[in-house]
Amino acid sequence: MHTSEPVIVGIKQLHTELKTIPNRIENGEEFIVVKNSKPVFRIVSLRVPRGEAAQKKKKKFLDLSDIQFRGGESLSQDIDKILYGA
Numbered sequence: 001m002h003t004s005e006p007v008i009v010g011i012k013q014l015h016t017e018l019k020t021i022p023n024r025i026e027n028g029e030e031f032i033v034v035k036n037s038k039p040v041f042r043i044v045s046l047r048v049p050r051g052e053a054a055q056k057k058k059k060k061f062l063d064l065s066d067i068q069f070r071g072g073e074s075l076s077q078d079i080d081k082i083l084y085g086a
Contacts, residue, residue: 006030006042008079037075 007029014021014033021031021043031043 006032008032008034011035011040034079 007024009017009031011033014031025031025043025045028045030045033040033043
């Protein structure tokens, strides 16, 4: 099962890759969708892990509502800094 941080995708990329998204979600991926360089919504699985395994897989929710992206050539680097501290 996939356990890394959410994948950030733009609206156009989401539309292009829509057929693959359900399978990726079933494999544990989560997505944060951005529009005009701003987070709009999160896509996660509705299947909730139960018991002890669920405690290990709980992730801290990242609140992106106050983050402003400037866009431009360094957008992906800016997002990486915010999400991963890179």
